[in-house]
Amino acid sequence: MPPSEYSFRLQKGITGGFAPPTPDYIYTLTKPSNATNLLVTSAVRPAGSPQLQDALPRSLPAAEYDALIDELHSILKELPMESPPGSEDIYGLDTSIAWGSDDLEWCNGGPQGCGGGTSEVQATDEQKAKFRRAVDIVNELTSKESK
Numbered sequence: 606m607p608p609s610e611y612s613f614r615l616q617k618g619i620t621g622g623f624a625p626p627t628p629d630y631i632y633t634l635t636k637p638s639n640a641t642n643l644l645v646t647s648a649v650r651p652a653g654s655p656q657l658q659d660a661l662p663r664s665l666p667a668a669e670y671d672a673l674i675d676e677l678h679s680i681l682k683e684l685p686m687e688s689p690p691g692s693e694d695i696y697g698l699d700t701s702i703a704w705g706s707d708d709l710e711w712c713n714g715g716p717q718g719c720g721g722g723t724s725e726v727q728a729t730d731e732q733k734a735k736f737r738r739a740v741d742i743v744n745e746l747t748s749k750e751s752k
């Protein structure tokens with residue numbers, strides 16, 4: 606069972622260098638403790654555009670997606686984060702997930718993306734596969750239609 610309250614964000618486009626990364630999209634999903642719906646917001650950068658464009662927020666019935674949320678939560682509990690934060694994209698997907706709940710604060714990619722350097726922590730192939738699954742879960746949730 607997932608926590609009663611949580612929020613997580615998926616960002617595609619975290620690697621940069623001198624300049625900060627330019628995200629292709631940012632999805633944020635939030636479940637307040639007193640709500641029955643999962644709130645979904647999306648910001649997508651159209652091809653050739655320098656800026657993200659916000660889409661209308663949506664909501665999903667949280668109970669219908671508890672199994673996916675629980676799987677995501679369980680995966681993130683097992684995965685390492687780069688050290689120092691933002692040093693390197695250790696999963697190699699140019700993608701960040703940030704999760705916040707009472708029992709877990711997890712983020713890869715750092716708040717300003719990955720700008721260079723080498724992480725003291727490296728992900729194994731198995732951990733990279735689990736992270737890919739976590740990304741797939743978030744993408745699956747964000748593709749659902751409002752009910």
